[in-house]
Amino acid sequence: MNENNNSAKKSTVRSSFSGKLGYVLAVAGSAVGLGNIWRFPYLVAKYGGGIFLLVYLVLMLTFGFALIMAESALGRMTGESPIGAYESFGQSLFLKFGGRINAIIPMIIVPYYSVIGGWVFKYLAEYIRGNVAGVAGDDYFSNFISETYAPSVFFIIFVIATLFIVMAGVEKGVERASKIMMPVLIILAVIVAIYSITRPGAMEGVKYFLIPDFSKFSLMTIVAAMGQMFYSLSIAMGILVTYGSYMKKDVDMEKSTSQIEIFDTGIAILSGLMIIPAVFAFSGGSTESLKAGPSLMFITIPKIFNTMGFGRIFGIVFFLLVLFAALTSSISLMETNVSTISDATGLSRKKSTLIIFIEILVFGIPCCLGFSILDFIKPLGMDSILDFFDFISNSVMMPVAALCTCFLIVKIIGFDKITAEIKRSSKFKREKIFRFCIRYLAPLFLMIILVSSIANAFGLISM
Numbered sequence: 001m002n003e004n005n006n007s008a009k010k011s012t013v014r015s016s017f018s019g020k021l022g023y024v025l026a027v028a029g030s031a032v033g034l035g036n037i038w039r040f041p042y043l044v045a046k047y048g049g050g051i052f053l054l055v056y057l058v059l060m061l062t063f064g065f066a067l068i069m070a071e072s073a074l075g076r077m078t079g080e081s082p083i084g085a086y087e088s089f090g091q092s093l094f095l096k097f098g099g100r101i102n103a104i105i106p107m108i109i110v111p112y113y114s115v116i117g118g119w120v121f122k123y124l125a126e127y128i129r130g131n132v133a134g135v136a137g138d139d140y141f142s143n144f145i146s147e148t149y150a151p152s153v154f155f156i157i158f159v160i161a162t163l164f165i166v167m168a169g170v171e172k173g174v175e176r177a178s179k180i181m182m183p184v185l186i187i188l189a190v191i192v193a194i195y196s197i198t199r200p201g202a203m204e205g206v207k208y209f210l211i212p213d214f215s216k217f218s219l220m221t222i223v224a225a226m227g228q229m230f231y232s233l234s235i236a237m238g239i240l241v242t243y244g245s246y247m248k249k250d251v252d253m254e255k256s257t258s259q260i261e262i263f264d265t266g267i268a269i270l271s272g273l274m275i276i277p278a279v280f281a282f283s284g285g286s287t288e289s290l291k292a293g294p295s296l297m298f299i300t301i302p303k304i305f306n307t308m309g310f311g312r313i314f315g316i317v318f319f320l321l322v323l324f325a326a327l328t329s330s331i332s333l334m335e336t337n338v339s340t341i342s343d344a345t346g347l348s349r350k351k352s353t354l355i356i357f358i359e360i361l362v363f364g365i366p367c368c369l370g371f372s373i374l375d376f377i378k379p380l381g382m383d384s385i386l387d388f389f390d391f392i393s394n395s396v397m398m399p400v401a402a403l404c405t406c407f408l409i410v411k412i413i414g415f416d417k418i419t420a421e422i423k424r425s426s427k428f429k430r431e432k433i434f435r436f437c438i439r440y441l442a443p444l445f446l447m448i449i450l451v452s453s454i455a456n457a458f459g460l461i462s463m
Contacts, residue, residue, distance in 0.1 A: 034116060035231040036268045037325050038297050041275040047224050048216025049208040053272070055217075056225040060233070060261060063226070063445055065430060066437035067235045068257050069422060070405055074413075075244020076253070077421040081339040082238040085245070086404075089412050098404035101397055102238040103340045107356075108393040109237065110333040111364035112386045114162070117326040118154035118368070119145070119298060124323055125154075127305075127315035135315075136306035141298045145371040152368040159360050162330045166338055167353045185328070186267070188321040192314065193273040196281070205280030209272045223452045226445055231394060232264060234332060236401040242336045254426035267325075274318070278304050297322070334360075363389070380457070395453035399446045406442050 044052050078085040086099030122144060126135045134140060145151055197206055234240060247253070275297075282304040301318070305311040334356055341352040366374055370385030379388035409418050415435055422428050 034113070034120075034322070034326050034329065035228065036264065037271045037274075037322050038116070039231060040228060040268045041272050042297075043224055043228050044209060044272050045276055045279070047218075047221045048213060049276070050210050050212035051214060051217050052221055052225060053209065053269075054212045055221055056228060056268075057265065059222075059225055059229055059445075060265065062433055062437055063442055064229045064233050064235065065257060065261065066434045066442060067402060067405070068233060068240060068260065069253065069434055070409055070418065070438055071235070071240035072244035072247065072253055072257065073418050073421045074405070074408070075241040076247045076249070077413075077418070079245050081242045081245060081336065081343045083340060084343050085241050086408065089408070094404070094407070095412075098401070098408060101401045101404065102236065102241065103336075105393050105397050105401055106237050106239065106333045106336045107340075107359060108363070108389055108397070110330060110337065110356075111360045111362075112367045112389045113326070113330055113333060114159045114360060114364055115151065115155050115367045115386060117158035117162075117323070117330055118151060118156075120319055120323045120326050121158050122150070122154045123298065123302070124316065124319040127312055127319055130312055132302075132306055132311045132315060136302040138299075140302070146375070148369070148372050151371070152365055155364055155368050156361070158326070158330070159357065159364065162327060162334050163353060163357050165327075165331050166334045167350060185321055185324045186270075188317055188324075189267060189270040189274065192318055192321065193270045195314065196274050196278040199278065199281035202277035202281040205277030206273065208280070209276045220452075223448060226449050227394070227453065230398050230402070230449075232268065233260075234329070236398040236405070237333065238336045238340065238401075239332045242339045243332070245339075250425050252425045253422050254428055254430065275301065282307050382457075391453075391457055395457065396450065399450040399453075403443060403446050403450075406438050406446070409438055 074085050075081075078088040080088060082102035083099035086095045086102070089095060123135060196202060230236060247256075279300065302315070305315045305318070308314060334353070337356045337359075338349060338352045341347060341355055342349060345352070347355070366377075367384075367386040367389065370377060374385060377385055379385065380391070382388040382391060409415065415438075419428060419431060419434075422431075428434070
């Protein structure tokens, strides 16, 4: 296949971002989602505070950087979404598998992600109507998700909001939404973080979060940080390949990736400063509160808002912030799915979007009902259908997809060609880190994530 000719041909008709800012904000919007605001704080709390943060930062600047660059360069080089990008280099069984697993992952993630987005919509609505004490009740969250109809209604509202933005196109929809929501999200995060760290007793939480305690370090700290990095940076979801295919050839890829790292890490740190000091301030930083896990945002935080002055206002601001973060990521997931369908079938954006909308409903509704009338379904012994989809996509398929990308670059494309694509517009100062990580570090860590996650799911080890 003649890669350069095909790429040039595609670039004349393919949608694209208007420039560097549009690309950076769109990818940052994808990276900055529930993974930062919902998942990151409770993992920091669970795995030792500052030591987890330190490990995460080191991994992001090496392992994470290499995979972002690899996927983005693959997309820009080929001008294709995942399936087309892989098959640009041949029709072997490996290339077909690698392209398809990268394309399928966002199709699995976006339905259950939208279910959680619906929960955020519900909490925002409750704070708007002033039900501050109600949502802080011990059983409020469990009662809500176990209802038959309400979770599905809010799920559909969230999906429709995403649908309209994606249907508008890359520049007028995805890019425009990111340019509006990302600055607002940052402003809201700063406001809530400042309020949180200025509460009496909150500085103990700030110390716990920012100062590494090496006595709390363990192998699971590394495994959890690696898993979070995947979730947070949108690695191995097909998103970076797709967005890379929309990137103009003159955009400095390395500098853009550095800015995405700063955005993502900044929001993650702000999220930690919003939540962890608040837990110390309002519950004394108890072990039970810190290790509340996923329930931290939907159970612990509402209890904190209920004890605060102006709790309703801060509840509205916080859940509006979380909603924006959830939307920017769901837009990226849906956009990747739409691009895959459109590239594979030649259908218009509108028709491809409607196909994905139906797919999201088909898989998302059972995730909603998995806590009520379908709660008897426990795939692989998981607690719910949603947990099963999360495990399959995040713990199994994403490490495998990333391994495929490493193999593609090392064995098929070659470092010279992929770095030549990056150097079209970048000095590529971190080229040595990139080569070492893709050849050695990433495959090793990916195997650790894959094996440990599966072992944990089947109760062989405890994470």
